[in-house]
Amino acid sequence: xxxxxxxxxxxxxxxxxxxxxxxxxxxxxxxxxxxxxxxxxxxxxxxxxxxxxxxxxxxxxxxxxxxxxxxxxxxxxxxxxxxxxxxxxxxxxxxxxxxxxxxxxxxxxxxxxxxxxxxxxxxxxxxxxxxxxxxxxxxxxxxxxxxxxxxxxxxxxxxxxxxxxxxxxxxxxxxxxxxxxxxxxxxxxxxxxxxxxxxxxxxxxxxxxxxxxxxxxxxxxxxxxxxxxxxxxxxxxxxxxxxxxxxxxxxxxxxxxxxx
Amino acid sequence: xxxxxxxxxxxxxxxxxxxxxxxxxxxxxxxxxxxxxxxxxxxxxxxxxxxxxxxxxxxxxxxxxxxxxxxxxxxxxxxxxxxxxxxxxxxxxxxxxxxxxxxxxxxxxxxxxxxxxxxxxxxxxxxxxxxxxxxxxxxxxxxxxxxxxxxxxxxxxxxxxxxxxxxxxxxxxxxxxxxxxxxxxxxxxxxxxxxxxxxxxxxxxxxxxxxxxxxxxxxxxxxxxxxxxxxxxxxxxxxxxxxxxxxxxxxxxxxxxxxxxxxxxxxxxxxxxxxxxxxxxxxxxxxxxxxxxxxxxxxxxxxxxxxxxxxxxxxxxxxxxxxxxxxxxxxxxxxxxxxxxxxxxxxxxxxxxxxxxxxxxxxxxxxxxxxxxxxxxxxxxxxxxxxxxxxxxxxxxxxxxxxxxxxxxxxxxxxxxxxxxx
Numbered sequence: 193x194x195x196x197x198x199x200x201x202x203x204x205x206x207x208x209x210x211x212x213x214x215x216x217x218x219x220x221x222x223x224x225x226x227x228x229x230x231x232x233x234x235x236x237x238x239x240x241x242x243x244x245x246x247x248x249x250x251x252x253x254x255x256x257x258x259x260x261x262x263x264x265x266x267x268x269x270x271x272x273x274x275x276x277x278x279x280x281x282x283x284x285x286x287x288x289x290x291x292x293x294x295x296x297x298x299x300x301x302x303x304x305x306x307x308x309x310x311x312x313x314x315x316x317x318x319x320x321x322x323x324x325x326x327x328x329x330x331x332x333x334x335x336x337x338x339x340x341x342x343x344x345x346x347x348x349x350x351x352x353x354x355x356x357x358x359x360x361x362x363x364x365x366x367x368x369x370x371x372x373x374x375x376x377x378x379x380x381x382x383x384x385x386x387x388x389x390x391x392x393x394x395x396x397x398x399x400x401x402x403x404x405x406x407x408x409x410x411x412x413x414x415x416x417x418x419x420x421x422x423x424x425x426x427x428x429x430x431x432x433x434x435x436x437x438x439x440x441x442x443x444x445x446x447x448x449x450x451x452x
Numbered sequence: 453x454x455x456x457x458x459x460x461x462x463x464x465x466x467x468x469x470x471x472x473x474x475x476x477x478x479x480x481x482x483x484x485x486x487x488x489x490x491x492x493x494x495x496x497x498x499x500x501x502x503x504x505x506x507x508x509x510x511x512x513x514x515x516x517x518x519x520x521x522x523x524x525x526x527x528x529x530x531x532x533x534x535x536x537x538x539x540x541x542x543x544x545x546x547x548x549x550x551x552x553x554x555x556x557x558x559x560x561x562x563x564x565x566x567x568x569x570x571x572x573x574x575x576x577x578x579x580x581x582x583x584x585x586x587x588x589x590x591x592x593x594x595x596x597x598x599x600x601x602x603x604x605x606x607x608x609x610x611x612x613x614x615x616x617x618x619x620x621x622x623x624x625x626x627x628x629x630x631x632x633x634x635x636x637x638x639x640x641x642x643x644x645x646x647x648x649x650x651x652x653x654x655x656x657x658x659x660x661x662x663x664x665x666x667x668x669x670x671x672x673x674x675x676x677x678x679x680x681x682x683x684x685x686x687x688x689x690x691x692x693x694x695x696x697x698x699x700x701x702x703x704x705x706x707x708x709x710x711x712x713x714x715x716x717x718x719x720x721x722x723x724x725x726x727x728x729x730x731x732x733x734x735x736x737x738x739x740x741x742x743x744x745x746x747x748x749x750x751x752x753x754x755x756x757x758x759x760x761x762x763x764x765x766x767x768x769x770x771x772x773x774x775x776x777x778x779x780x781x782x783x784x785x786x787x788x789x790x791x792x793x794x795x796x797x798x799x800x801x802x803x804x805x806x807x808x809x810x811x812x813x814x815x816x817x818x819x820x821x822x823x824x825x826x827x828x829x830x831x832x833x834x835x836x837x838x839x840x841x842x843x844x845x846x847x848x849x850x851x852x853x854x855x856x857x858x859x860x861x862x863x864x865x866x867x868x869x870x871x872x873x874x
Contacts, residue, residue, distance in 0.1 A: 420711075
């Protein structure tokens with residue numbers, strides 16, 4: 193356990209070189225949160241991700257799309273098939289043309305995703321004071337220290353320092369590049385009512401959304417972690433066997449025997 | 453010649469085939485007991501076979517990825533995400549391929565540094581060294597084009613920056629760029645030809661690797677002592693001794709690979725490449741993959757024109773000079789066998805060269821860091837000094853050192869140096 197932790201540290205150090213090389217983007221250094229999905233044994237906090245899905249539907253989805261997410265993916269968060277169908281059925285998506293060739297709308301199925309809130313980029317910008325709300329399917333992987341970044345952004349709104357004049361329609365958020373963000377503070381206490389009774393504080397909702405979005409960005413994370421453990425254990429045994437095979441095969445060479 | 457015992461078999465079928473197509477003899481003579489290698493190769497000699505393994509991993513995973521990938525600017529990013537989400541084990545194959553590229557470069561950089569340290573480029577192995585450099589150049593081209601394929605922001609802007617370099621070439625530059633793009637900007641035709649070439653080049657690399665091994669087997673492997681292995685007891689059969697040692701190396705290497713693959717698959721990548729390419733939005737800073745950073749630093753370190761003093765006449769503009777410096781930094785290595793004037797191969801017996809070797813390694817690390825920084829503050833100066841030292845090392849230090857260095861006495865033979873008195 194300790195050894196694996198050290199391995200992880202060494203990895204981080206190696207990766208750090210690249211990250212240090214890649215960093216240096218404007219925006220405050222994100223607050224550091226301990227996430228359950230981090231580390232070699234990390235798993236999704238399913239209850240939290242489920243709540244995050246609820247926050248996404250009720251809050252984020254009014255401006256942000258989630259292109260690569262499909263309702264069927266919810267099975268991995270522990271939802272049963274009929275619940276997934278019910279979630280999907282809350283939305284309408286374009287169906288096949290009817291017998292007269294007219295477009296139709298059908299209730300969404302598990303293979304569909306949440307419909308995008310805007311028809312196109314121009315419509316999105318027009319409704320958001322010129323700013324484009326990005327698709328959030330990959331946001332956690334598309335930002336440096338993504339999970340902490342999203343959490344910090346959600347919880348990091350504050351009054352602008354005296355020397356900064358905030359453009360009308362923008363809000364001050366030190367974690368956002370440039371400090372002025374087109375998104376008004378999205379999460380305030382009790383903006384949603386959690387089905388599992390958890391108190392919906394801003395901090396709680398931000399954590400839940402990050403857990404959900406991390407799941408959407410890297411749906412195979414748990415599988416990767418458990419497979420990695422098996423693969424590395426196998427390789428360790430194999431390598432140890434190979435090491436002693438090598439020592440045995442090489443013994444006559446080390447003893448000075450000639451082979452030519 | 454590094455030939456050991458001829459191929460023998462008890463199987464009539466194998467013998468029948470081998471008499472008509474000596475494929476078994478070929479394998480026996482190049483990777484089997486028929487190839488004799490110095491008895492004192494250390495673990496730094498593992499990285500040749502590891503690089504070969506990486507090439508195989510890249511080709512196998514790459515072919516599977518090509519079955520699911522769509523080389524079209526409107527669909528490329530989506531098709532990669534489909535691989536990551538819906539293709540069975542697609543995430544594993546794609547992360548193997550992406551991290552495999554980094555592992556390949558790690559193996560090859562260590563392989564090259566080993567050659568530099570032990571003088572493996574010196575007579576009679578000049579061709580071997582130069583063919584290796586050709587492989588390195590092909591790898592760089594392949595990796596660069598592969599990074600463009602997911603069509604993320606860094607793919608697009610990396611392609612834009614690097615292809616634009618060719619416009620610095622006088623007279624024909626713009627035509628070359630148009631040819632690379634297949635049009636007048638980085639767009640769908642660029643993606644299509646990069647995909648085609650990214651598929652082709654690895655097989656070209658395979659061919660050149662065969663030449664590399666061919667050129668190795670004539671003089672045989674160099675060794676940590678750098679002296680010729682020709683005496684009695686100097687050599688041992690490649691199989692089983694180096695096959696088992698290479699296999700052990702493979703085990704260790706795959707564990708290292710797995711740590712990245714399963715636990716930090718994006719640590720070596722750039723987050724911006726998870727944003728779909730957008731020609732209207734330039735990223736904050738455009739940085740290549742880590743393995744290109746030292747050369748990128750050399751490219752950017754040149755910010756001055758060369759002209760006639762006290763006039764406005766520019767002979768070589770800064771951009772061209774930077775491009776020349778970057779390509780020159782690798783092409784220079786082709787001349788290394790003649791730039792190094794020392795008669796002694798191994799740094800083991802060259803106490804002064806040994807120090808300069810490590811200076812060079814540190815210089816490369818510094819250039820790697822500089823390559824990843826925005827060109828602000830002290831970084832351009834550090835980059836310029838690092839670049840200057842790189843060229844100084846090969847153009848001044850190497851030729852001079854060979855003449856003036858007091859080398860240590862060489863052992864009489866490998867067997868004498870390695871085999872303990874029995």
